[in-house]
Amino acid sequence: MNDSSCSQSNASSTDGQLLFEFVAYGVLLNLIGIFGIVGNIISMIILSRPQMRSSINYLLIGLARCDTVLIVTSVLLFGLPAIYGYTGMLMAYFYYVYPLVAPIVFPVALIAQTVSVYLTLTVTLERFVAVCHPLQARSLCTYGRARLYVLLILALATVYNLPRFWEVTHVEDFSPITNSTIYTVAPTSLRDNRIYISVYIHWLYFIFLYILPFACLAVLNTAIYRQVRKANQERQRLSRLQKKEIGLATMLLCVVIVFFLCNILALVNNILEAFYCINIDQLVKTSNLLITINSSVNFVIYVIFGEKFKRLFLKMFCSHGRWLGHGGRDSPDGTHDDSLVSNGDGRHYSIRLQRSVTRHASRRQGPRAPSPGPCVYYPKRTHERTHEWDATTSTTVNKL
Template identity: 55%
Template sequence: MNASLECDTDAGVSESDKLFRFVVHGVLLNGIGAAGLLGNALAVLVLSRPQMRSSINCLLVGLAACDTALILTSVLLFGLSAVYPYGGALRYYYYHVCPRLTPLAYPLANVAQTMSVYLTLVVTLERWVAVCRPFRAKALCTSARARWYVLATAAFAFAYNAPKFFEAEVVAVGDPAGEHVYCVRAAAAFRTERYVAVYIHWMYLVVMYALPFSALAALNAAIVRQVRRAQAERARLSRVQRRELGLATMLLVVVLVFFLCNLLPLVTNAFEVFLGDQFDNLDPLVKTSNLLVTINSSVNFVIYVIFGEKFKRVFLKMFCAGRARARAGRESPEHTRDDSFASCGERVSLRLARNGTLRRSDARGARVARPRRASPAPTVYYPAPAPSTDVSLASSDAAPPAPPPARNGNSRLHF
């Protein structure tokens, strides 16, 4: 293959720029992306278990799927294509495979990015309802509604990013009948100056940053106030209330990581919108932003393991048989079944046992009183007063705190 054939965008690129791209995308993005794909796959396996079924976990499964799609497209668009310019390997992929993937992979990456941002917002909204409006949680926070929330977010993401399917075009450089390479360039007839100013810059700033960031900040501020108020009364909280407290705290960590990973993309986009040509060399910031997006999409599994007690327990039962057997003596099957990662009005972790009229006969025919379980008590969220329980509260039915995680955001994607 003729090594002199190249795209216009490759001409005049310095060795230092090639090295920076290779380190940031070729090494870090590919490595973190591979770990993120494994972590998201494990997260989906754990969150999909029957004992983990809840509205928040349904949302987190959708978030993990979006993050997986975003990582895959980022690796295909940026990670693998960063190897050839510096190291000389993967030339065929760089000039033949990647250009033909870009018109489809690039808009899909933006769809996954949009879904990730707004599913993070939906997860936060769900936690706000459970923590600050507990009496509406049972109606609003259900698995069936959570599936509709994911579908609605997907529909919005595809509708908003539909124009991106027409932004790029592929051209052949060289002899089309002989030796040639493929290059990607912007569709000049479609990407007019007004289109770039309104849709690429301003709408991106408002839809992807201003609106979700403002809503996330307001909702999490309310959650933090409620968490602090509950922590002051922690000794009087029920087990269910303490579980909700731990869940809210864990999701605050997820949102904090989202903010940190999206801060640089926000600054970069603001530079493009307000300062324009005064910042011509934004390429290093854009490449670093894409790396931060991949990091944000890859770390949720780690947060779940660190802060999610039930997630960690189920994960160890699935993949660490030794630990599972060690815990089996201390936990009954019903304990694991009732302890919900996020109850949100669907799961009941406390059951009341009381003396009822049911009786059974012993071996000698005598009638013996037999405790009867009452119907499940509704989940109570802090800071509501702890539910009164009978002294015969079944300890094997009480569920330890459980934690679910939530999400992620993303940075701007460029090609």
């Protein structure tokens, strides 16, 4: 009698976990991921326009690229397999494609995660210099330096995550259900090494993907917030350039706040696993969903808080059927002299164009009127033989 009750309870628990996984991954993660990919592509198109050329925008383009990769890997590792687990659909992907791509997609996801974290930190550092030390911004916040930072972060993230390529493999198995050979995901001997798990996966991951970036982001954004608050109190005495810098800093503060909110649960999960050996499956799945949301919503923040980004978005995608700017050339109606950020190479181009347009207009119209003020991603279980692998690694799928 007790054995029967226990079996029914386990079956109900399994069904509940599969349903939660299907809703969180199979439905929400896939839908949010599609929206995020489209939004990131639009962001990259707008931020790469000539009039948007600046150091901060180049960093944001790099962040959008990494977020896109992160979303794609989330869908491949979590979204699509969850559909088969609950509905039985996509069986070919679950048994033949997923086990073969997981050993490559898994470390690529971790590289994109690391790059995304440190690009967010670099964006914050750039804003800290521009807002709190504006005299040094002209020499430190340049387009060339931004390209160097992106390449350096990508190289370091790849080197740091190289061992991940030897953590996961696939094995052959025979399935009586399909009466054919299938493939499953399994850990390698490296992933079973206790010293490797303790030192590299727990401590180094915790320090370099949590403690260091979170502490730096907290300190820098506190300083930026104080400067923004002080500037808002003296707004009447600010120049137009200073107002634009403060507005951009406010927008990026929102980006970082969303970053904190979406990654705090991942931090909690890693603390529970590393120090208390507690693994709560639904919390892990929720944190992975939040990470995908974080990689998908920056476009929305840019549209809400980025005045010029919104103007270009409406002009390129929502103006009388125009698509990708094919409806005509950009007019100098403020789109050239009011970039999302004013430092960098694009500033000089904008000033020259604005002066040229103003000079010709003054010849035609006379006196000029005053211008208005301004995730450790780990493959999920694919077969009964990999349950032990999932039990030891399920909470390390978090992004930060």
